[in-house]
Amino acid sequence: xxxxxxxxxxxxxxxxxxxxxxxxxxxxxxxxxxxxxxxxxxxxxxxxxxxxxxxxxxxxxxxxxxxxxxxxxxxxxxxxxxxxxxxxxxxxxxxxxxxxxxxxxxxxxxxxxxxxxxxxxxxxxxxxxxxxxxxxxxxxxxxxxxxxxxxxxxxxxxxxxxxxxxxxxxxxxxxxxxxxxxxxxxxxxxxxxxxxxxxxxxxxxxxxxxxxxxx
Numbered sequence: 001x002x003x004x005x006x007x008x009x010x011x012x013x014x015x016x017x018x019x020x021x022x023x024x025x026x027x028x029x030x031x032x033x034x035x036x037x038x039x040x041x042x043x044x045x046x047x048x049x050x051x052x053x054x055x056x057x058x059x060x061x062x063x064x065x066x067x068x069x070x071x072x073x074x075x076x077x078x079x080x081x082x083x084x085x086x087x088x089x090x091x092x093x094x095x096x097x098x099x100x101x102x103x104x105x106x107x108x109x110x111x112x113x114x115x116x117x118x119x120x121x122x123x124x125x126x127x128x129x130x131x132x133x134x135x136x137x138x139x140x141x142x143x144x145x146x147x148x149x150x151x152x153x154x155x156x157x158x159x160x161x162x163x164x165x166x167x168x169x170x171x172x173x174x175x176x177x178x179x180x181x182x183x184x185x186x187x188x189x190x191x192x193x194x195x196x197x198x199x200x201x202x203x204x205x206x207x208x209x210x211x212x213x214x215x
Contacts, residue, residue, distance in 0.1 A: 072139035087167030092128040097192035119199035127195030131184040
């Protein structure tokens, strides 16, 4: 059975086909295990979206990687930012989180650049998250999107801009939060999520998503 209680020994579970009975099990599973995010989605009347570089089928159950390799952000910058966030008590960091947004236009833009499929994400209860009121997309905000040459522009300028900041100063300057996820969704900010999750494909599965979201 592809759908089972999530555990650390199963980093991801996918299915390429989904029948009516499986849909009902998915709805029950998410209603039982994702109550925190469902409340956020009800409050905001919106969802967080996640792009994948491959088609995982209609459903995927997974967990954020604890040591992910960055795509657009140089590793030196990722390590520096994570160190500053961790020093301020944040647990969802760039290296151990997946990135989501409620801005469907932005999600579709990055899908064309990096990904092939857009999913609605339902983090399992107990997940950690981090977001900034100033940052819609970290790489764009700091000008780190790779040029055609493959080089990251202004990398040293970004690193040096953090040198005079301690953890509290960094968090205050860029207004990072690990509470009030509803505001991050409403303001369409980049959200870092750490923990287990269920992904449901956005296109072609409206009826299933409506059942999950109670519409």
